[in-house]
Amino acid sequence: MVKYTFKCQDVGMDCGFAIENAGSEEELLEMLKVHAKSSHGVTSIPPDLLNKIKQNIKKSGKYYFACSSVGMNCGFEIAGASSEQELLEELSIHAKMSHNLISIPQDTLNKIKQNIKVM
Numbered sequence: 001m002v003k004y005t006f007k008c009q010d011v012g013m014d015c016g017f018a019i020e021n022a023g024s025e026e027e028l029l030e031m032l033k034v035h036a037k038s039s040h041g042v043t044s045i046p047p048d049l050l051n052k053i054k055q056n057i058k059k060s061g062k063y064y065f066a067c068s069s070v071g072m073n074c075g076f077e078i079a080g081a082s083s084e085q086e087l088l089e090e091l092s093i094h095a096k097m098s099h100n101l102i103s104i105p106q107d108t109l110n111k112i113k114q115n116i117k118v119m
């Protein structure tokens with residue numbers, strides 16, 4: 001199960017507020033609206049700040065990817081990586097050694113990112 005964590009500090013607010021292990025992004029954002037209103041006097045969060053917040057929400061879960069999800073039938077899978085970053089680093093080794101890709105093209109990378117599962 002994926003847990004969502006956010007700290008005001010990550011978007012440059014020094015109020016010490018943090019939400020840890022919310023069950024969904026929606027749940028986290030609802031709580032954050034209450035906090036923004038009560039502690040920062042912000043009644044509605046502007047879209048640019050909301051984007052910044054979303055980029056800084058940390059997901060904790062186990063990351064999973066299978067080459068078959070992007071149409072490669074090599075049978076390769078990564079299960080249980082602890083971050084997207086870790087998974088992509090491991091995948092780049094596989095791409096290089098098994099698919100002869102020195103670097104993963106941007107459109108393939110986007111497709112890969114869409115197919116990474118978090119559990």
Ligand SMILES: [Zn+2]
Pocket residue numbers: 008013015016017035039040
């Ligand atoms: Zn705050």
Ligand SMILES: [Zn+2]
Pocket residue numbers: 067072074075076094098099
């Ligand atoms: Zn592969």
